[in-house]
Amino acid sequence: LQAYKRHREARQYYKLFGCRQPPLENAYDPLGISKIIRSTKIFLKKQSLLTAIKLFSEYGNTYTSRVFTSRVVFTCDPRNIRQILVTGFADWESSPLRGHLFKPLLAHSIFQLDGPRWKATRDTYRHQARFSNLRSIIDVSRQEKSVQNLLNCIPDSKPFDLSVLFRHLMMDLTTGFCLGDSANSLTTYQTEEKKVFAEAITDIQHRIATGGFVGPLSRFMSKKQMRIDTEIIHRFVGKYIDATLARLIPYDRVDQKSYEPEGYNMLDALAEFSRDKIELRDYVTTILIAGTESTSSLMSSVLYLLARNEHVFLKLRQSILEIIGREPPTLAQIKGLAYLRCVLNEALRFYPPVPINARIANTSTTLPVGGGSDGNSPVYIHKGQKIVFSSFAIHRSEEVYGSDALVFKPERWENVEALKERGGSFFPFLLGPRACPGQQYALQETSYVIIRLLQTFKEIKPRDSRPWKEHMGLNLRNDNGCWLEVVRDEEAIA
């Protein structure tokens, strides 16, 4: 009955809007079983992203695929991306696809919400956690302390995996940002409790991501370790919440500004507005998940690419030394470093930390292009239909970026107008109302770390000849890490 209703509705859309069917990838696979088996094999071989690009070149920028009994739409067309994320935002949801994956760690986090409740949570991050005011949430002394810990861990003239150190660095910075206390992962004095907590946060992200990739099969996965991780995280974060609430002044004195915490931390900022422990835990834990691996993935990509493109490294280092010198950079100086922004954009284009994404239609709607044999007709989307879109594929498209799309070339970002025109073709932080609220913070933090590293090291050499290999967790990273050897600048030591 449902299929019949959908068929009738589709015919109306064909008539009214000129919709056409996009190409079907697996026409002879009625239940989509072979597609699922193939995708799983490719995922295990760590080749999902490159295979996706191949499928787009074979079937066009938009095509459908049978997965079990439903037809999933795959697209890497910038016009469709703008429609899903910006113009037709209200027609799409994400919570039905991932809400269950975050349970029981998070009760009602922003990742599990859509509609008015999502909007209210988003506003809380913007206003109460002060994400909209970048200057007020940055703590440069915390950043500098963590960078010094990082520099102490980097050996001189000896190969080491910088991606591991970046993951520890971001764990320290994000726990400081969220809880006001670093996990001290880069130090020798990290307590056992903090070590266990940091391991649990890392492990649970891996489990959430795996649950997402295996889809409906996730219900057969053992949940035991997830429960253990959850308990560790809840206990650890809970202690900070209790301590924060215990030293808070009563509500009626908040306006008197008699309580001024030192530096920024999100828990203090939020506790001025809410005393609900579960709510506070959800807000804070979400950022521990959203802000750690994503930013360390970007940092690793930048260093991986700089080590393999000496001319870019030298040009960037020179501009840092000219504009900032050897002192820690201020926010204004970071903003003035145009070439660094180009390098970050280019690294985000090459290796977007969130390379694929999905949405589900909450109403019958259309995509502007992708239908018919030429791919130029609108596409009918029925309520409940799933769509998968890939920033990784668009970011490498020759149609969009030209014949040198696969060349690492930060200079392509020097023309700001060109950047604006690329709406829908460059979205490492997504676009529209649901774009990453931590974008400016992540870029500032990454810039700070890169600047301090380039002020300290005059040479960075790659020490791994293996090719880049995808590792898909909640965020993308190189499975082979980021093996480098560095040479300190004597002047920086002096």
Ligand code: HEM
């Ligand atoms: C390079 C680093 C980062 C990248 C590439 C990145 C990318 C993204 C992307 C693509 C999304 C959209 C996910 C979706 O809706 O499907 C997102 C959402 C989000 N990000 Fe980030 N992110 C980064 C760092 C951060 C940081 C540092 C924070 C916090 C301080 C943060 C907080 C969030 C939050 C709360 C959301 C959910 C927004 C919503 O659903 O409305 N992110 N991020």
